[in-house]
Amino acid sequence: MTRILGICGSLRANSYNRELLAVLGRFFPDDVSFSIFDAVDVPVFNADLEVDGDPPSVSALKEAIAKADLVVFATPEYNGSIPGSMKNLIDWASRAPDPLKGKPAAIIGGTTGRFGTAHAQMMLRHILVYMNCPLLPGMIAFAHLRDSFDGMTLTDEAISGRLEKAAGAMLDWVAKVGSESQA
Numbered sequence: 001m002t003r004i005l006g007i008c009g010s011l012r013a014n015s016y017n018r019e020l021l022a023v024l025g026r027f028f029p030d031d032v033s034f035s036i037f038d039a040v041d042v043p044v045f046n047a048d049l050e051v052d053g054d055p056p057s058v059s060a061l062k063e064a065i066a067k068a069d070l071v072v073f074a075t076p077e078y079n080g081s082i083p084g085s086m087k088n089l090i091d092w093a094s095r096a097p098d099p100l101k102g103k104p105a106a107i108i109g110g111t112t113g114r115f116g117t118a119h120a121q122m123m124l125r126h127i128l129v130y131m132n133c134p135l136l137p138g139m140i141a142f143a144h145l146r147d148s149f150d151g152m153t154l155t156d157e158a159i160s161g162r163l164e165k166a167a168g169a170m171l172d173w174v175a176k177v178g179s180e181s182q183a
């Protein structure tokens with residue numbers, strides 16, 4: 001079974017990015033396991049916290065990434081970059097046994113503003129290239145998200161259509177790079 005893990009860069013209960021991930025997840029076929037990691041309890045990285053073993057939320061994060069065939073990062077944009085909480089998750093996941101290293105990955109993201117995470121996604125690409133993650137090419141970014149939602153329901157069919165295509169592209173990407181990158 002192919003496993004896809006969603007990681008959201010926003011901790012907000014009503015995060016648009018988490019909802020984009022949830023909609024994406026509905027487009028995977030039944031033989032794909034899709035889950036979204038709940039990052040609310042992950043502490044700010046501090047090497048002292050590793051001394052007696054990882055905190056439980058960090059162990060759960062590392063295990064979920066290790067089991068995944070592909071990790072989809074959904075990022076908002078904060079001040080032209082990724083939120084600190086997203087970088088924090090990546091920093092934890094880069095520590096032994098370094099489950100993110102070489103892991104196939106994809107990026108999606110959306111903002112309520114007009115840049116639609118273009119800056120944040122470039123920053124995230126930079127970090128994930130550093131971690132040797134084979135990254136799905138292209139940019140799946142959405143601007144002005146308040147206009148695309150009714151409350152927390154995505155009503156924009158153009159966005160759903162792009163997420164549907166993205167789900168297919170992610171599975172193709174796993175088939176293409178998965179076996180070689182995890183060898």
Ligand SMILES: Cc1cc2nc3c(=O)[nH]c(=O)nc-3n(C[C@H](O)[C@H](O)[C@H](O)COP(=O)(O)O)c2cc1C
Pocket residue numbers: 010011012014015016017018076077078079080081110111112113114115116117145
């Ligand atoms: C501290 C902060 C900085 C932000 N900076 C940007 C920015 O640089 N560019 C942008 O397009 N949106 C920016 N935003 C807007 C967020 O991207 C927007 O609120 C987004 O919807 C948050 O994602 P979420 O709904 O998943 O929480 C910022 C929001 C916050 C809280």
